[in-house]
Amino acid sequence: MHIQVNDISKKYDTKVFALKNISFDVNLSGILAIIGKNGAGKTTLVRILSTQLLPTSGLAFIDGYDVIKEPQRVREIIAAVPQEARAIPWLTPIQTVSSYLMWRGLSYREAREKGREALRILGLEKVENEKNRKLSGGQKRKVLVATVLASEAPLIFLDEPTTGLDYLSRKELWELLMEMKKNRLIILTTHYLEEAEILGDLIGILDKGKLLDLSDIQSLRSKMEYPYSIKIYDRDIKMVVNGIVKDVSDGLQIFTNEKNVYEIIPKLLEKKIKFSVQEVSLSNIFEFFVEEGVQDEEVLEPNNGFNSG
Numbered sequence: 001m002h003i004q005v006n007d008i009s010k011k012y013d014t015k016v017f018a019l020k021n022i023s024f025d026v027n028l029s030g031i032l033a034i035i036g037k038n039g040a041g042k043t044t045l046v047r048i049l050s051t052q053l054l055p056t057s058g059l060a061f062i063d064g065y066d067v068i069k070e071p072q073r074v075r076e077i078i079a080a081v082p083q084e085a086r087a088i089p090w091l092t093p094i095q096t097v098s099s100y101l102m103w104r105g106l107s108y109r110e111a112r113e114k115g116r117e118a119l120r121i122l123g124l125e126k127v128e129n130e131k132n133r134k135l136s137g138g139q140k141r142k143v144l145v146a147t148v149l150a151s152e153a154p155l156i157f158l159d160e161p162t163t164g165l166d167y168l169s170r171k172e173l174w175e176l177l178m179e180m181k182k183n184r185l186i187i188l189t190t191h192y193l194e195e196a197e198i199l200g201d202l203i204g205i206l207d208k209g210k211l212l213d214l215s216d217i218q219s220l221r222s223k224m225e226y227p228y229s230i231k232i233y234d235r236d237i238k239m240v241v242n243g244i245v246k247d248v249s250d251g252l253q254i255f256t257n258e259k260n261v262y263e264i265i266p267k268l269l270e271k272k273i274k275f276s277v278q279e280v281s282l283s284n285i286f287e288f289f290v291e292e293g294v295q296d297e298e299v300l301e302p303n304n305g306f307n308s309g
C-alpha cells in the first residue's frame with residue numbers, strides 16, 4: 001500500500017495550523033503508528049487521508065488515487081474507525097458488523113459469515129447477539145475493530161483503537177493487529193508509546209501540526225545523541241559521566257552513547273552498584289523530540305563528577 005503525502009496543511013476556522021506542510025511517502029505492508037500529544041494533529045491527518053476532511057492545501061494519494069479528487073476510489077480500498085466512533089447502541093455486534101459489510105457490497109450471507117468470524121477472532125462471539133449498549137466500553141471498541149477487520153480493506157485507519165482498554169484487552173488487540181498487518185497497511189494513532197514501539201513498523205511523530213520524524217524505531221534511535229539508557233539504583237554515587245542525568249524514583253537514569261556505556265559499566269561493576277542498560281525506549285525518544293523535560297536536565301561534561309542524592 002502506497003501513501004504519498006505532499007505538503008499537506010490544514011487550518012480549521014482559527015488561525016492556527018492543525019497540520020503544517022506534512023510530506024511523506026510510505027510504501028508498506030505493516031503498521032504506521034502516529035504519536036503526538038493532544039492536539040498534535042493526528043486525527044486531522046487521519047481524517048484527511050481517509051477522505052473525511054479536505055486539507056487547506058497540499059496533495060495526498062493512496063495507491064495512486066487522489067484523496068481530494070477521487071475520494072470514492074479511495075473509499076473502496078480503506079476502512080476506518082474514527083476516534084469518536086461508537087457502536088450504535090440498539091444494534092447487536094453481529095448486526096453492526098454485517099450491516100457495515102453489506103454496505104460495502106457483500107451479500108447478507110457473506111456478511112454474516114465474515115462478521116461472525118471477525119467477532120470470534122476478537123473474542124466477542126458470546127455477546128454477538130447482545131445489544132451494543134449492554135457491552136463494556138472495551139467490548140464496544142472491539143466491535144468497531146471487528147468491522148474493519150472483517151472488511152478486508154487493504155488500508156485501515158484506527159484512531160486510538162486501544163484508548164480505554166484494559167491492559168490484557170490491549171495486548172489481545174496488539175496480537176490481532178500483528179496478524180492483520182501482514183497483508184495490508186494499518187495506520188493507527190495512539191497515546192501508548194509502548195504500543196507504538198511494539199506495533200509500529202514505522203513511527204510518525206507529530207507535534208503542533210508538524211511531522212517531526214517518520215521512521216522505524218532503530219533509525220529514530222540512531223538520530224539520538226544518547227541512544228542508551230543506564231539505570232542506576234543508587235543516588236549517592238560519584239562518577240564522571242558524559243551524557244544526561246535524570247533523577248528517577250528509585251535512582252538515577254543516565255542517557256549516554258555507546259562509548260560511554262563501555263566506560264561506565266566497569267566502574268559500576270567495580271563499585272558493586274546495581275544497574276541496568278537498555279537502548280532508549282520510544283517514550284525516551286518522544287520526550288527528547290517533543291518535551292523539554294529531559295533537555296532541561298543538567299548535562300555533565302567529561303571530567304565533571306556528579307554527586308546527586
Ligand SMILES: Nc1ncnc2c1ncn2[C@@H]1O[C@H](COP(=O)(O)OP(=O)(O)OP(=O)(O)O)[C@@H](O)[C@H]1O
Nearest residue numbers: 012013014018036037038039040041042043044045
Ligand atoms: N473541527 C475543528 N475545528 C476547529 N479546530 C479543530 C477541529 N478539529 C481539531 N481542531 C484543532 O486542530 C488541532 C489538531 O487536532 P487533532 O484532533 O487533529 O489532534 P489529535 O492529535 O488527534 O489530538 P488527540 O490526541 O487529543 O486526539 C487542535 O488544535 C484542535 O483543537
Ligand SMILES: [Mg+2]
Nearest residue numbers: 042043044083
Ligand atoms: Mg485525535
